[in-house]
Amino acid sequence: MYHGELVKLRALEMEDLDIILKHFNNLELRQYLATAWPMSRNAERQWLERATTMNPWKDGEFILAIEDKKTNEFLGSVSLFDISKQHQRAEFGIAIHNPDNLGKGYGTDTTKVMLWVAFHVLGLNTVFLLTLDSNKRAQRAYEKAGFKYAGIFRQGSYMLGKFHDFVIMDVTKDDFMEQFPPGSEVGQP
Numbered sequence: 001m002y003h004g005e006l007v008k009l010r011a012l013e014m015e016d017l018d019i020i021l022k023h024f025n026n027l028e029l030r031q032y033l034a035t036a037w038p039m040s041r042n043a044e045r046q047w048l049e050r051a052t053t054m055n056p057w058k059d060g061e062f063i064l065a066i067e068d069k070k071t072n073e074f075l076g077s078v079s080l081f082d083i084s085k086q087h088q089r090a091e092f093g094i095a096i097h098n099p100d101n102l103g104k105g106y107g108t109d110t111t112k113v114m115l116w117v118a119f120h121v122l123g124l125n126t127v128f129l130l131t132l133d134s135n136k137r138a139q140r141a142y143e144k145a146g147f148k149y150a151g152i153f154r155q156g157s158y159m160l161g162k163f164h165d166f167v168i169m170d171v172t173k174d175d176f177m178e179q180f181p182p183g184s185e186v187g188q189p
């Protein structure tokens with residue numbers, strides 16, 4: 001549906017349940033998402049039921065599946081949440097599930113495409129995110145996609161026995177439009 005250079009973003013489907021469960025109960029992945037507890041098939045099915053019927057304006061959330069553009073391999077999901085009509089802003093979240101697929105450029109490309117959706121499709125004005133201070137790979141990917149460092153949210157996360165700082169990053173429509181003005185696309189179909 002939306003194309004980058006390496007990925008395409010499409011609606012999540014109930015058929016994605018098995019592939020999501022295959023890699024999602026992995027502590028390394030889940031600690032970065034600040035939810036380091038096991039996810040049952042039933043809980044994941046309920047999440048997927050919600051995600052597959054979501055409307056960004058009615059539900060304030062928009063979640064898409066990430067696929068490899070060439071092989072159609074399911075890679076993970078990407079979201080805009082706490083979408084505010086009044087403030088025209090949203091928070092950004094992403095997870096590439098299979099550890100073998102990390103560090104291959106998928107996250108940077110997906111982030112660019114989802115920002116393109118945020119600004120060109122939803123007409124938002126700013127997008128922000130929180131990421132663990134220790135998650136340098138994520139920060140680098142976000143920076144390459146256009147996010148800038150905005151500050152530190154001290155001790156915002158409690159995980160595996162201690163408090164951790166979050167890094168806050170943001171990107172404005174004006175910043176993004178310099179790189180991707182109206183009429184431009186991140187990648188060709």
Ligand SMILES: CC(C)(COP(=O)(O)OP(=O)(O)OC[C@H]1O[C@@H](n2cnc3c(N)ncnc32)[C@H](O)[C@@H]1OP(=O)(O)O)[C@@H](O)C(=O)NCCC(=O)NCCS
Pocket residue numbers: 029032033094095096097101102103104105106107108109130131132135136137138139140141
């Ligand atoms: C965060 C995430 C989306 C990034 O996607 P990705 O496909 O792995 O990242 P990319 O390959 O696009 O880019 C990673 C960049 O970080 C760099 N990097 C990797 N490890 C690093 C480290 N420890 N310190 C600094 N940079 C690092 C890579 O070299 C690359 O930069 P480069 O292209 O300039 O060399 C993905 O790793 C992921 O889903 N991780 C698990 C869940 C998660 O952390 N979600 C985000 C929660 S906020």
